Amino acid sequence: MIKAIGLTGGIATGKSTVSAILSDRAAIVDADRLAREIVEPGKEAWREIVETFGREALREDETLDRAYLRRIVFQDPASRKRLEAITHPRIRALARERIVERSRDNPFVIYDAPLLFEAKIHHWLRPVILVACARTLQEQRLRQRDGLSDADIERHLKAQMSLTEKRRLADFVIENDGTLADLENAVAAIWETVVATSPARYIFLLTDPPESGHRSG
Numbered sequence: 001m002i003k004a005i006g007l008t009g010g011i012a013t014g015k016s017t018v019s020a021i022l023s024d025r026a027a028i029v030d031a032d033r034l035a036r037e038i039v040e041p042g043k044e045a046w047r048e049i050v051e052t053f054g055r056e057a058l059r060e061d062e063t064l065d066r067a068y069l070r071r072i073v074f075q076d077p078a079s080r081k082r083l084e085a086i087t088h089p090r091i092r093a094l095a096r097e098r099i100v101e102r103s104r105d106n107p108f109v110i111y112d113a114p115l116l117f118e119a120k121i122h123h124w125l126r127p128v129i130l131v132a133c134a135r136t137l138q139e140q141r142l143r144q145r146d147g148l149s150d151a152d153i154e155r156h157l158k159a160q161m162s163l164t165e166k167r168r169l170a171d172f173v174i175e176n177d178g179t180l181a182d183l184e185n186a187v188a189a190i191w192e193t194v195v196a197t198s199p200a201r202y203i204f205l206l207t208d209p210p211e212s213g214h215r216s217g
Helices: 015-022 031-038 044-053 066-075 077-103 135-146 150-158 163-169 180-196
Strands: 003-009 027-030 108-112 128-132 172-175
Touching (some): 003 015, 015 027, 015 108, 015 128, 015 180, 027 031, 044 077, 066 077, 077 108, 128 163, 172 180
Parallel strands (some): 003 108, 003 128, 128 172
């Protein structure tokens, strides 16, 4: 049995920091890295994206122009669904492979995925740790960190499932509203609880998630 744990969070909540803290305790499989890997020039997903969105979606070196695609999917929900239909199944399949590989070296494997709930990964991977914070703090971090306008901040936040809904779906929630020391203490406390949980909860199914919306775990 593989002790696989999901880690997710809203934009600018501090998920990457929590992932770095947990890297001393578990093996990390990063969905963002997998997403970049599957769309390398010449790969199947890369070819489908070019066929769907045209060569305008490529940079001069033939890699995907992520800024161009980001603008398109933010403006057009249908385009976003087409892109997700190309990438999400391949990311999920590669994630399963990597989690199995990493489990040979570490008893715990964390799958770090910003869109874990949106991609319905929680249907086949439990438990899930959510990193969250107050909405006002998210906005402040996006303004200071990324230099986004209020309109851009609103678009970014609307593009993801709300933290309210993510809190409802998560098994454990780390609230990141304080200092780094506060966050480290919160991570340590949550991890102790996760490790103490019955191993029967850590089930990693090598199947695609169900379409019914049933919550496993």
